[in-house]
Amino acid sequence: MNTLILDNSQMNKKNTNPPPNYASINNIIYNNVYSKITIPQFVSEMPITELSVQNTRLYSYKVDLTNTSTLKLVKLTLQNFIVFQTEIIANFSGLSSLTLVGTRINDFSFIRHFNLKELTIQLANFSFEEKRIITRQTELQKLALNKCNFRELHLLQELTQLRELSLIGNKLKNEDFIDCRFKYLQQINVSSNQLKSLDNIVDISTQLIGINARLNKIGKLLYKQQQTEYYLEELDISSNKLFDIGALKLFPRLIDLNISHNKLGEKLMRVIQNxxxxxxxxxxxxxxxxxxxxxxxxxxxxxxxxxxxxxxxxxxxxxxxxxxxxxxxxxxxxxxxxxxxxxxxxxxxxxxxxxxxxxxxxxxxxxxxxxxxxxxxxxxxxxSMNLFEQQTKELNFLLMLMKTQNGREQQQELNILQYNVLNGKQKIKNQMNKNWLLHNLMQKQQQCLLNIKGAE
CATH class of the missing domain: 3.80.10 (Leucine-rich repeat, LRR (right-handed beta-alpha superhelix))
Known part of the structure; x- marks a missing residue:
């Protein structure tokens, strides 16, 4: 997939010339744009199927989409955006994937114009009627309702095609899942809620193969006596308060387990060996x-x-x-x-x-x-990456392994920078600048690793 990213600096240049490979670009991202967005004429000739508008602090009426009438958008992402003209979005009749994160919308009913396959929503103010509108998207296969204060799970049972469900950060409790069933659900993410066990969740679907329940209050995996084995293959129960994991024996097909940040000790050793x-x-x-x-x-x-x-x-x-x-x-x-x-x-x-x-x-x-x-x-x-000296030594070592002219030049630059910093000639004024410097060193380090692997 070819992607065109337009940030604030590029928009200020008002350059309407198409990029060299514009005829093959199918994903365009507007990022950190604070002035009016006018989509250039050449965009109408691009095979764009994905559009992302992120961190723009804009209203939809500041976005001129007159050159997008020929676009056949499949995926639309609006992050930290304010939409008052929903008819603009409604024009993309072929939309199958929609992401709304931190986005204010005056009329959520526009979603009725689409037959969505994927929907991601993270909205603090989410009315009951808007929740009902979602349930009419009967073709949905992937649904994420994160940090929406969504607890009416029984409404979602109308989504008979649902395969993946994410309910992160909704203050959900075990009783919210009572008598809640999904015929084809395979993956569920209930992390960052208030669950105390996996009771009711493991029974939510007979097709369930993956559960993410990290950052809850789970002490015992299952309190109910279970005789049936489950088909679960992936389980993340990290960062909980586990003291009893005996129910893991009911997951004989488990191949991926994250049980980190739980004080289990010897209990863990006795349960998972088989x-x-x-x-x-x-x-x-x-x-x-x-x-x-x-x-x-x-x-x-x-x-x-x-x-x-x-x-x-x-x-x-x-x-x-x-x-x-x-x-x-x-x-x-x-x-x-x-x-x-x-x-x-x-x-x-x-x-x-x-x-x-x-x-x-x-x-x-x-x-x-x-x-x-x-x-x-x-x-x-x-x-260890805690100290600047250790970090630069590590990167220096990787540069040495590259055995290339570029590697030697980078190594020399790094040696000068390291010497100046450690000898006080180039001071790091505060922790923020130090972290920024380490971040840049990390980026160079990752590039060195790629070069080493590529050379081999």
Whole structure:
């Protein structure tokens, strides 16, 4: 998909000349535009199917859409926008995807003109009648009603084609889901609500394969005694208050589990060892080992901020491991110089990403002993990003691996910048400027990683 982005600076230039590849552009984004939007004549000749108007602080009558009569919009996004002339939107009869975030609309009935497949709404003031209008969109397959104070879930049962439902931040409780059924629903996101369990939610559809219930008040997965096994494959119950996860045994098909930021400890180890998990996030769960993970199926492991203090070599023998993230753990002394990287190379695994952050790791040792090995394996190394010096060292190291003229020039620029900052010749006045500088370093770092992988 080819995208044309017009921001505030470009609009001020009043340049009406078409871009070189305008005949193939099908997505146009107006971003941070604070003056009147006049869509150029050449737009009518572009095969645009997606239009986004974001953060404009504009009223719809300041948008001249006279050159859009030939457009066959499929997807429209209005973010932080004020609409008083809804007939402008109603002209796009072929619209199948509509996103309204932080947008004020004087008459919501315009939505009746469309047969939408996807609808995303985040509006603070949402009347009951407007909610009823949504239920008449019987072709909807994806619906997101986020932070809308929407609790009348029984109204949505009329949407018989619904496959994905997002209800983030609506202060929902378990009783709101009683007797609520969807025939074909496959994914539901109920994060940032007031749920205390998954009761009533797991029964919302016999086709349900994914639940996101992070940031709730869930203590026990299921309070009701259940005999039936479920088809659930994806479950995110991170950042809750879990103390009982025994019901996980009722999800024998579970392959993706995020149970991070719950103080479970040994309880977690006893429950999930028989699940066919391919991806697991057990960050900050007070676990001290990973031996309970099913090594025959696991592909992605995120094990941050725990108490792991065992030798890591055995984990790299897992046959299907692809991504291993091990930040902020107390890895043993034998691993502090990244000897595990050498082991990965010798065992010739499918591992493509390795995040190994350890306060004992020494940059100079890696640079002297493992730079060529890291380059050949194209592994991803990330260290602490709290200090400017450590961040620039990491980027310096990646630039060194590039072995290109461009890499050497960037490395020289970075060395000068680092020297000036650390020696007070170029002061960072406040934390905001420091964060901005680190953000730019991070962007360069990511580009270096792409170049290293591309070179391989």
């Amino acid at each position: 699940l066919p998990l391919q991806s697991i996030n057990i960050t900050n769960t007070q676990v001290s080992t990973m031996s309970f993970i099913n090594k025959d199926t696991i592909r992605h492991v995120t094990f941050k901020n725990n108490y792991c203090c065992q030798n890591l070599s055995s984990f790299f023998s897992w046959p299907n491991l692809v991504t291993f993230k091990l930040f902020y753990n107390n890895a043993p002394l034998s691993n502090k110089h990244c000897k595990n990287l050498l082991f990965v190379k010798q065992s010739q695994l499918n591992l493509t990403e390795l995040y190994y952050q350890n306060k004992y790791m020494k940059y100079q040792t890696i640079q002297q002993r493992y730079s060529e090995k890291v380059k050949k394996m194209a592994k991803v190394l990330r260290y």
